[in-house]
Amino acid sequence: MGLSSGMPFTAEKQIHVDYFAILKEQRGKDSEVIQTSAATAQELYSELKERFGFSLAQNHLSVAVNDEFAKWDTPLKENDRVVFIPPVAGG
Amino acid sequence: MFKLSQTDIDINILKASLLDAKAGAYVSFEGWVRDTNDSRHVLQLEYQAYETLALKEGAKILEEAQTRFGINGAACVHRTGSLQIGEIAVWIGVTCEHRQEAFEACRYIIDEIKTRLPIWKKETYTDGSSGWVNCRQHAHAEEINQEVGVS
Numbered sequence: 001m002g003l004s005s006g007m008p009f010t011a012e013k014q015i016h017v018d019y020f021a022i023l024k025e026q027r028g029k030d031s032e033v034i035q036t037s038a039a040t041a042q043e044l045y046s047e048l049k050e051r052f053g054f055s056l057a058q059n060h061l062s063v064a065v066n067d068e069f070a071k072w073d074t075p076l077k078e079n080d081r082v083v084f085i086p087p088v089a090g091g
Numbered sequence: 092m093f094k095l096s097q098t099d100i101d102i103n104i105l106k107a108s109l110l111d112a113k114a115g116a117y118v119s120f121e122g123w124v125r126d127t128n129d130s131r132h133v134l135q136l137e138y139q140a141y142e143t144l145a146l147k148e149g150a151k152i153l154e155e156a157q158t159r160f161g162i163n164g165a166a167c168v169h170r171t172g173s174l175q176i177g178e179i180a181v182w183i184g185v186t187c188e189h190r191q192e193a194f195e196a197c198r199y200i201i202d203e204i205k206t207r208l209p210i211w212k213k214e215t216y217t218d219g220s221s222g223w224v225n226c227r228q229h230a231h232a233e234e235i236n237q238e239v240g241v242s
Binding site: 018024056064087088089090091 | 138139143144147148180181204205224
């Protein structure tokens with residue numbers, strides 16, 4: 001309702017986001033539920049980067065959806081769990 | 092067997108878990124916390140892991156080593172939490188009938204761990220400053236990430 005004709009349907013959904021390392025520090029918390037109309041993981045990161053001032057560009061990150069590595073254009077569904085993965089430094 | 096550990100890594104127990112009468116070679120690798128990085132004096136480290144995915148990815152790396160090199164057994168433990176200089180950050184053990192595949196598989200595992208495991212390292216320096224390794228925000232961030240093979 002209220003969407004003009006021809007506009008893609010971008011429903012608001014609830015996404016669980018967990019933060020680690022530098023993102024956790026910059027956000028000041030380790031997880032939260034985000035209400036968003038972002039269609040993909042990429043759109044969600046752009047939105048959160050803008051909103052919370054994350055320093056890392058998207059091309060320096062990987063992303064996991066529901067605890068599996070995922071492509072940035074993965075469509076997001078209600079209640080998905082998304083983790084943005086800063087450059088790793090194990091070993 | 093891949094594990095994350097919040098406490099000291101006990102090598103003897105891990106080595107015992109790999110004992111195998113059919114193996115003629117055992118190769119192990121220990122990654123130690125070093126007191127300098129990028130010519131800065133490191134006081135201590137903190138490793139933080141995305142546990143669920145790190146456990147899956149670690150197990151996958153060990154399976155790949157098994158398939159590629161036909162080894163008898165492999166185990167790896169990575170520390171999380173606070174570590175002091177000289178502590179073991181990561182331990183890998185591989186057993187095989189012969190030494191060549193054991194060396195190659197061990198090398199493969201540590202190389203993949205370093206580039207794929209979702210685990211992060213925060214260094215605290217002796218001057219009181221600190222930072223997440225590979226996540227520096229200055230203009231050279233891109234070059235540094237390329238040097239260590241992080242995309």
